[in-house]
Amino acid sequence: MSISHAELREVRKVFPAAGGQGDVNALGPIDLDLAKGEFIAVVGPSGCGKTTLLEILAGLTAPSGGSIAFEGRLVHGEVPDGIGVVFQEDASLPWLTVSDNISFGLRREGMDAAEIKRRVEDVIAFMGLEDFARAYPAQLSGGMRQRVCIARTLVLEPRLILLDEPFGALDQQTRLLMGDELLRLWRKTGATIFLITHAIDEAVMLADRVAVMSARPGHFIDMVKTNWGTDRDSRVVADERFGALTGRVWTRLRDESLKSVGRSANRLAAAAP
Amino acid sequence: MKRVTLVRLCVIAGSVLAVEALCRFGVISRLTLLPPSEMAAYLVRLLVSGEINQAMLQTFSNVAIAFVLAIVLGFVVGAVIHAIPRLRRACDQFLASYYSIPIFVFYPLFVSLLGLNRWPLIMIGFLFAITAMVIATLNGLDRVPPVLLKLARVHRMSRSAEALRIVLPATGPYLFTGVKLALAYSFIGILAGEFILSGGGLGYAIAYAYDAFDNRTMYALMLFVLVVVTAINSALFIWEQRLLQRRGRG
Numbered sequence: 272m273s274i275s276h277a278e279l280r281e282v283r284k285v286f287p288a289a290g291g292q293g294d295v296n297a298l299g300p301i302d303l304d305l306a307k308g309e310f311i312a313v314v315g316p317s318g319c320g321k322t323t324l325l326e327i328l329a330g331l332t333a334p335s336g337g338s339i340a341f342e343g344r345l346v347h348g349e350v351p352d353g354i355g356v357v358f359q360e361d362a363s364l365p366w367l368t369v370s371d372n373i374s375f376g377l378r379r380e381g382m383d384a385a386e387i388k389r390r391v392e393d394v395i396a397f398m399g400l401e402d403f404a405r406a407y408p409a410q411l412s413g414g415m416r417q418r419v420c421i422a423r424t425l426v427l428e429p430r431l432i433l434l435d436e437p438f439g440a441l442d443q444q445t446r447l448l449m450g451d452e453l454l455r456l457w458r459k460t461g462a463t464i465f466l467i468t469h470a471i472d473e474a475v476m477l478a479d480r481v482a483v484m485s486a487r488p489g490h491f492i493d494m495v496k497t498n499w500g501t502d503r504d505s506r507v508v509a510d511e512r513f514g515a516l517t518g519r520v521w522t523r524l525r526d527e528s529l530k531s532v533g534r535s536a537n538r539l540a541a542a543a544p
Numbered sequence: 545m546k547r548v549t550l551v552r553l554c555v556i557a558g559s560v561l562a563v564e565a566l567c568r569f570g571v572i573s574r575l576t577l578l579p580p581s582e583m584a585a586y587l588v589r590l591l592v593s594g595e596i597n598q599a600m601l602q603t604f605s606n607v608a609i610a611f612v613l614a615i616v617l618g619f620v621v622g623a624v625i626h627a628i629p630r631l632r633r634a635c636d637q638f639l640a641s642y643y644s645i646p647i648f649v650f651y652p653l654f655v656s657l658l659g660l661n662r663w664p665l666i667m668i669g670f671l672f673a674i675t676a677m678v679i680a681t682l683n684g685l686d687r688v689p690p691v692l693l694k695l696a697r698v699h700r701m702s703r704s705a706e707a708l709r710i711v712l713p714a715t716g717p718y719l720f721t722g723v724k725l726a727l728a729y730s731f732i733g734i735l736a737g738e739f740i741l742s743g744g745g746l747g748y749a750i751a752y753a754y755d756a757f758d759n760r761t762m763y764a765l766m767l768f769v770l771v772v773v774t775a776i777n778s779a780l781f782i783w784e785q786r787l788l789q790r791r792g793r794g
Binding site for chain 1: 691
């Protein structure tokens with residue numbers, strides 16, 4: 272894990288004034304090196320700029336300052352080839368079957384039909400969606416729909432996978448099981464994974480490193496190495512080190528979360544008649 | 545057959561039979577209403593004789609032209625208004641109060657602009673229908689989930705590919721509603737225009753029969769219009785339900 276896969280240098284984001292308020296300094300400065308094949312999770316209080324950071328890294332949002340590079344090339348204006356994104360919201364296409372959803376990106380690339388079929392069948396089998404290939408997203412549960420979205424990203428064989436709270440809408444048991452599947456696909460693909468989450472236990476269970484962000488403007492205030500083996504799964508929650516790691520992350524995060532909550536409370540108080 | 549469909553058919557059949565009985569037993573005077581069976585029998589005679597072929601052709605072709613123009617231009621206008629927020633703000637009030645405008649009063653203007661032919665009437669049908677399509681297009685475009693637009697960017701789609709592969713299917717159910725309303729409004733505009741202003745078409749034929757106390761022709765033609773419009777709308781409704789069921793909204 273020594274080759275730098277993606278780099279962020281002095282990345283900042285300022286949103287211009289809206290509604291009579293001043294500019295919002297949302298993010299930064301952020302410096303981060305993602306090693307090739309690494310699994311990194313980012314946790315932080317609400318509104319600290321986690322999703323903005325992911326969108327900047329993906330090339331979906333332009334930073335106000337600093338630079339981003341993926342595989343040595345500057346990320347500028349569009350999502351580079353080799354980056355896949357899974358969003359927090361349901362991004363399945365309701366008018367397409369599961370199979371067509373998964374092949375959506377491949378068909379866009381004009382790939383040979385036989386190769387599309389082979390890849391889609393592989394991913395469907397890997398994600399356990401065999402029985403639902405001809406179903407429409409509306410016929411699936413939230414967890415299954417998110418699996419479809421992950422499968423659609425996976426089938427393109429991205430080298431860097433960005434996940435924005437992909438299990439945010441799922442119950443705890445399903446989250447743990449989906450976490451296991453995510454680890455399984457990480458081991459299989461060897462891709463670098465950048466996961467945004469608000470769940471400390473999920474971050475500690477899944478990642479090699481957990482980056483802790485401050486309240487707005489979000490920047491890293493701690494980087495916690497978990498030192499789990501690559502063959503880990505959700506059973507690490509029973510490991511005695513798990514409590515210590517989650518405790519450390521929460522200790523760093525607690526004050527920042529209070530600041531964030533206090534800011535919201537002040538805003539509400541100011542808006543009250 | 546689904547239970548709800550069966551109940552619906554029973555209610556319709558029961559109502560028709562009740563009207564039939566009321567007319568046959570003289571509770572409702574023949575001068576007021578004919579028994580439905582007599583309307584249907586006379587309609588079949590009119591259709592077989594070919595007497596109303598010309599009127600049918602004129603009305604349905606006018607409706608078709610008004611409808612297609614309203615769908616195409618309504619979608620384009622809706623998309624343009626959606627793309628320019630200032631224009632949207634300027635148009636919102638107008639669109640909200642559009643149906644309070646008595647479009648028929650512009651018939652003389654349309655005659656002087658377009659000539660004394662079918663086009664003034666088509667213009668009335670078109671103006672009735674287009675706003676439904678514009679509003680449906682705006683409604684649909686407003687509701688495209690932003691995450692799907694991000695997905696388009698992740699897949700590095702061009703603007704045209706995004707419009708064709710993401711935006712158009714995502715707005716589909718709303719556009720379908722616009723299409724249904726545009727069809728209904730085209731029929732209303734054309735038939736009412738023919739009834740009041742024209743010298744041809746089914747609307748005129750109904751008005752002529754009414755003025756001539758020709759109840760059989762008048763009711764047969766009214767039944768015909770009712771059956772045609774209901775059949776088309778039912779077909780669209782069934783198609784829409786199938787599409788929506790796939791999306792979990794049916």
